[in-house]
Amino acid sequence: MSSTSVWTDIDLEREGRSQGYIRVPYSGNDTGHGWIPVPIVVFKNGEGPSVLLMAGNHGDEYEGQVLLMKLVQSLSVDRVRGRLIVLPGVNSPAVAAGTRLSPIDDGNLNRIFPGDPDGTPTQMIAHYIDSGLLPQVRYCFDFHSGGYSSEFMPMAHLAAPDDPELRAQAIGFLKAFAMPNSILVEGLIGGGKRLLGSCRRLGVGHMSTELGGAGAFSIEAYRAAERGLPRLLHHVGVLSDVDEQAPPKTRFFVRQPMRDFVFAEATGVFEAYVGLGETVEVGAPAGAIHFTETPWREPHPVVFTSSGTVLCKRSPARTKIGDCLYVIGTPLDVQ
Structure with a gap:
């Protein structure tokens, strides 16, 4: 050593x-x-x-x-x-x-x-x-x-x-x-x-x-x-x-590789639409980020960037730009 x-x-x-x-x-x-x-x-x-x-x-x-x-x-x-x-x-x-x-x-x-x-x-x-x-x-x-x-x-x-x-x-x-x-x-x-x-x-x-x-x-x-x-x-x-x-x-x-995770592109309260283990399609709605300081503003939509199974989701509802919201995986046949 x-x-x-x-x-x-x-x-x-x-x-x-x-x-x-x-x-x-x-x-x-x-x-x-x-x-x-x-x-x-x-x-x-x-x-x-x-x-x-x-x-x-x-x-x-x-x-x-x-x-x-x-x-x-x-x-x-x-x-x-x-x-x-x-x-x-x-x-x-x-x-x-x-x-x-x-x-x-x-x-x-x-x-x-x-x-x-x-x-x-x-x-x-x-x-x-x-x-x-x-x-x-x-x-x-x-x-x-x-x-x-x-x-x-x-x-x-x-x-x-x-x-x-x-x-x-x-x-x-x-x-x-x-x-x-x-x-x-x-x-x-x-x-x-x-x-x-x-x-x-x-x-x-x-x-x-x-x-x-x-x-x-x-x-x-x-x-x-x-x-x-x-x-x-x-x-x-x-x-x-x-x-x-x-x-x-x-x-x-x-x-999926990190660059394909679903990331927040706004800061606010994240409303998740999908839970762990669910199957999703690319482009499908994943949730919305709401703006508590301007509650009359339309929420920011979040969509899935790939298809597969939800392996991981963010826990705290409060989120900021750059936070990971979802990680997706695709099934693999291993003998």
């Missing part, structure tokens, strides 16, 4: 269960020489793959945090084959605040990889993951939701690798996890600055999720993820047994 000020008292090579904190140095108004605690739990049991699980990359995404907290509370190290490293609230300042970005430095952890060992706290967390944890693991699974601003259908997703062998491996993750919906993202913009970019550079298999959102807790998405996580861990060989051997079927979609 390249030079870093971040440290931990946890020995990642120690057999058994270890728990504690990754310690990120911080000097602020209320602590001149302190550190930010990032909880970490490690299960090590003999030979086998090493797997990193993360949640709380964005602090307002709750289902994954609960998923991993309940895992570390219930998992016996005897069921592990190899090593499981779990970070249930990796961007801990954002997790504590319930915000997408860290309130300490406005850092978006999933947009600043590979980080900076001498940077802000969020940059130091990213650097520690990139240089200290990812080089030691074979797989990394990162559990996201839509956060405050967006709500998704319950889904797992991945940015599809170009290499056929890696692509087949990644689709295997989706099939084993078996959320109701699985999304392939082609040509992800800015992927190099995300955790995904570090995983690809270091040869680490990667999968992510969108488990609901809207700043709430999706029961449907959580329960599907809770059933799917043991299957996924068993699939990659780090969990010795699993109760449910045969995963359910998952529907595959290709997500």
Whole structure:
């Protein structure tokens, strides 16, 4: 690992269960020489793959945090084959605040990889993951939701690798996890600055999720993820047994590129016409933006820019120019 000020008292090579904190140095108004605690739990049991699980990359995404907290509370190290490293609230300042970005430095952890060992706290967390944890693991699974601003259908997703062998491996993750919906993202913009970019550079298999959102807790998405996580861990060989051997079927979609999302082109109150999972046609009405300061003004119409299925919609009704209102996907036949 390249030079870093971040440290931990946890020995990642120690057999058994270890728990504690990754310690990120911080000097602020209320602590001149302190550190930010990032909880970490490690299960090590003999030979086998090493797997990193993360949640709380964005602090307002709750289902994954609960998923991993309940895992570390219930998992016996005897069921592990190899090593499981779990970070249930990796961007801990954002997790504590319930915000997408860290309130300490406005850092978006999933947009600043590979980080900076001498940077802000969020940059130091990213650097520690990139240089200290990812080089030691074979797989990394990162559990996201839509956060405050967006709500998704319950889904797992991945940015599809170009290499056929890696692509087949990644689709295997989706099939084993078996959320109701699985999304392939082609040509992800800015992927190099995300955790995904570090995983690809270091040869680490990667999968992510969108488990609901809207700043709430999706029961449907959580329960599907809770059933799917043991299957996924068993699939990659780090969990010795699993109760449910045969995963359910998952529907595959290709997500449209970002430039084809439906964006707000006015500022006001968004009246949505269409909900999650509905089928839409290009040019069809998607909603209207109303102007509360000039209520006599005709609302601004919003139309769909492509045909397909609504994967994601904006949660807050208040919106401004440039906000994403809808994300559409098209069904994909995956054998």
